Amino acid sequence: MIPKPFVKWAGGKRQLVPVLNENLPKTFGTYYEPFLGGGALLFHILTERNGQKCSISDLNSDLVLSYTTIRDKVDDLIVSLRNHEKNYQKDSKSYYYYVRESNPRSEIEKTSRLIFLNRTCFNGLYRVNSRGKFNVPLGKYSNPNIVNENNLYSVSSILQSSRIAIKCRDFEAVLRDAKKGDLVYLDPPYQPVSDTANFTSYTNKDFTYSDLSRLAELCIKLDSKGCKVLLSNSDSKEVADMFSTKPWNIVKIKANRSINSNSKKRTGHFELLIKNY
Numbered sequence: 001m002i003p004k005p006f007v008k009w010a011g012g013k014r015q016l017v018p019v020l021n022e023n024l025p026k027t028f029g030t031y032y033e034p035f036l037g038g039g040a041l042l043f044h045i046l047t048e049r050n051g052q053k054c055s056i057s058d059l060n061s062d063l064v065l066s067y068t069t070i071r072d073k074v075d076d077l078i079v080s081l082r083n084h085e086k087n088y089q090k091d092s093k094s095y096y097y098y099v100r101e102s103n104p105r106s107e108i109e110k111t112s113r114l115i116f117l118n119r120t121c122f123n124g125l126y127r128v129n130s131r132g133k134f135n136v137p138l139g140k141y142s143n144p145n146i147v148n149e150n151n152l153y154s155v156s157s158i159l160q161s162s163r164i165a166i167k168c169r170d171f172e173a174v175l176r177d178a179k180k181g182d183l184v185y186l187d188p189p190y191q192p193v194s195d196t197a198n199f200t201s202y203t204n205k206d207f208t209y210s211d212l213s214r215l216a217e218l219c220i221k222l223d224s225k226g227c228k229v230l231l232s233n234s235d236s237k238e239v240a241d242m243f244s245t246k247p248w249n250i251v252k253i254k255a256n257r258s259i260n261s262n263s264k265k266r267t268g269h270f271e272l273l274i275k276n277y
């Protein structure tokens with residue numbers, strides 16, 4: 001079975017994989033994905049390119065822990081998820097809020113909590129408050145797929161390659177490691193396109209305009225090192241201005257934003273793909 005993202009993630013790129021794939025360079029060294037989220041493009045690349053060397057990371061420590069737990073302890077994780085599933089079927093509402101309030105210590109329980117909440121919460125959204133506490137309400141599902149066993153095994157098996165490094169760190173750290181010919185795919189949290197736009201906090205630290213400027217500077221440094229850089233972002237003037245000069249090529253693509261609390265706003269819109277090759 002082909003592995004797919006094991007979480008639904010705001011800004012996830014599952015629907016855009018075909019267009020991202022068309023925009024990948026033909027050859028590259030190590031693949032870097034420092035804003036990993038659900039890893040839609042990662043799983044595509046790993047499926048297409050046997051033995052690909054990768055360095056994947058994210059600042060959300062619970063999410064990163066989920067990747068390593070699925071890799072190392074998938075059997076125990078499935079047992080724990082089955083337990084959540086059984087309790088949820090008895091009384092979904094009270095059990096959901098009980099798990100949401102809980103703060104488990106073990107790696108397995110932390111990961112099964114994250115996956116359980118992701119499968120059963122409103123819109124499969126990951127959002128935390130300023131204290132880092134998950135605060136999404138219960139979703140309206142009659143029969144959520146809490147334990148997707150086949151996919152968890154596929155993900156576990158593909159991540160076991162010794163050529164894949166998984167880290168929790170800020171995106172700028174890729175600069176230290178990436179070398180000439182490596183591919184860096186950057187999919188940061190988007191700046192809200194308007195004051196009323198839905199805004200998502202993946203971690204208790206928001207991605208601010210100054211982070212975006214830091215990212216633009218990083219892209220220039222990666223380019224001068226000879227790395228291949230591919231960046232996704234919102235179709236905003238701020239972003240277009242930051243990448244208006246050589247070597248950046250901007251491709252406007254049609255996307256469908258599937259996570260929005262207002263279903264009327266879940267319509268097609270444009271995003272930018274920016275690359276230096």
Ligand SMILES: C[S@@+](CC[C@H](N)C(=O)[O-])C[C@H]1O[C@@H](n2cnc3c(N)ncnc32)[C@H](O)[C@@H]1O
Pocket residue numbers: 005009010011012013014034035036037038039040041057058059060169170171172187188189190202203207211
């Ligand atoms: C748009 S999502 C990535 C979605 C991903 N491409 C997918 O297909 O699911 C952005 C990710 O960046 C992470 N993030 C936010 N600030 C970060 C930072 N300073 N360094 C690294 N990762 C960060 C968030 O935790 C989130 O998972």
